[in-house]
Amino acid sequence: MKNIQITPELARRIALHAQLLDGSAEFPAGKEGVARIIEQLGYVQIDTIAVIERAHHHTLQTRAADYDAVLLHDLQANDRRVFEYWGHAMSYLPMRDYRYYLPRMQQFAASKSPGIQRRLNKCGHLLQPILERIRQEGPVTSKDFEALPQEKGGAWWDWKPSKIALELLFWRGEIMVTERRKFQKVYDLTERVLPEGTDTRMPSDAEVEEFRVRRALSAYGIARAKDIHAFLQLDSKNRSKTSGLTALVEAGEVIPLTIRNRNGAEYYTLPATLEQTDQFSRRPATLHFLSPFDNLIIRRERVQHLFDFDFALECYLPAKKRTYGYFLVPMLWGDRFVGRFDPKADRKSKTLILRNLVFEPDFQDFETFLPIFGQKLREFARFNQCDTISIEKSTPRTIPEHCKDFF
Missing domain, CATH: 1.10.10.10 (Winged helix-like DNA-binding domain superfamily/Winged helix DNA-binding domain)
Structure with a gap:
């Protein structure tokens, strides 16, 4: 098989396109759009932390401008297009994938x-x-x-x-x-x-492993074997981390490749992804504030390898051991992570508080960025039912002064 190597820039664009974060995705408004987002991502993680809107709502709102929590409720309670179970962690999952979680349920029972x-x-x-x-x-x-x-x-x-x-x-x-x-x-x-017609046939081990690989590569665009294996908490008697991947590579249904200047680490993608690389051309930079449980950011090592961004969720650490703050929200601008902030939605005063706002040390383009940041922060405040915004601490320290005109 021909040795395929791609640039880091193309690798990032493939990943962002698959995660619906490159500005190219077009979905219907309302429930149908939210359903398609969940189906593309493969899962949306549920979390209990509520210093801002909970992670599942945040992840969906990042990709659907008209998102409202009632849409997700209807998809689960009325339309039955999603269900809850162990995905990456506890997650909302596409109902069409239900049968592939049956072995995990069986494993719990036994x-x-x-x-x-x-x-x-x-x-x-x-x-x-x-x-x-x-x-x-x-x-x-x-x-x-x-x-x-x-x-x-x-x-x-x-x-x-x-x-x-x-x-x-x-x-x-x-x-x-x-x-x-x-x-x-x-x-x-x-x-x-379960809605009528749901496929409840117990899948074979080979079917589970093939599903894992295809689901991961569809959602990630490009991934290493360890990323694929960790994508979903599925169960099969075949405990090999690469059995399904090896079979699909041998069949030509998954393509191995490397990324230039990434120490030869082997990645994998679907043939259709490589056939569509002309769709991944550079687009005007879009700013996203990601939940720390967002599907793009949850695999910390993968993010560092693809985006050169060192990110960790610090809420589970004692306060004295935190570097940046409690509940960190990464800022993705175009195909680059430019910083992070530690937000809190004060429901009583309806104030979105940024307890710490920190930009990456090499980031300099504040003149272009800050007006976009101000607009996005206002939208984020509204999403969190807040009317005002306060920045308590920042690096650089002059950011709050420069932001006064934007919110």
Whole structure:
């Protein structure tokens, strides 16, 4: 096979095009557009941190200017075009991919891992009673099990074991999240949530691994073997990290390549991607504020390798060990990351606070950038239901003074 090498610039443009961040994507407005975004990305990660709008809403709003949370709710609760399960982490996933998660559900049901066994020892006796309650009474939330034991006439109604039991049933695929109400999960029987015609055939190991590779390369555009393997938390009896990839390369359905000046690291792409490189021409620079859980940024090593941007989420570190701040939002301008900021939406005062705004040391084009930044920051404030903006600290220190005219 011919040794293919591409430039770092082309590699970045391929990645941004696949992630719908190069300004070329055209989707319908409303639910259909949001559904297509989720289908292209393969998953949208859910996270509980709410210092600004939660990660799943942020990731979708980055790509859909007319995004509203009700659109995602409708796609899950009414249209049944997405479902929740373990993707990269807990995620919204395209319903058409449902069957490829069946082995993971089966693995949870048969698991002898210490963690699962501890949960079963604590609340395994609750699984069937909870299933029967849902069957008889309909959808439930964990709050439906918060009553004191004496009020329900049985110790099994203790809240914490019941919540664990709901999660186990969910992991095993016996119940699904039918919707969320104010972020609270509402569970129902899987048979009542899955839309008619959903493919529920158990896939073979080879099918799971091929799905993993194709899904990852469609969403990433270009990726290394380790990126492909980590893309989704799927399960198959074949534990090889490269079995599906090797088979597709040998069949000519995946193309290996390298990137100039990247130490010979082997990347992979789909043939159709290489055939469309004329679509990846340089476009006017678009500014995006990415969620730290955004699909583009979540693989930190990949981002550093492709974009020369060293990024880490610091919210899980003690405050004294943080370099930049708690919940860092990377700024992508064109095909370059130019900095990051640590935001907080103060809901009471309706103020978007940038607790720390830091540009990359080699970034200099502030004259062009700041008006665009000001406009984008106003849009970001509105997305977070904020009316005013405050920058508490910045590097360079003069940025707040220069931004006064823009917001």
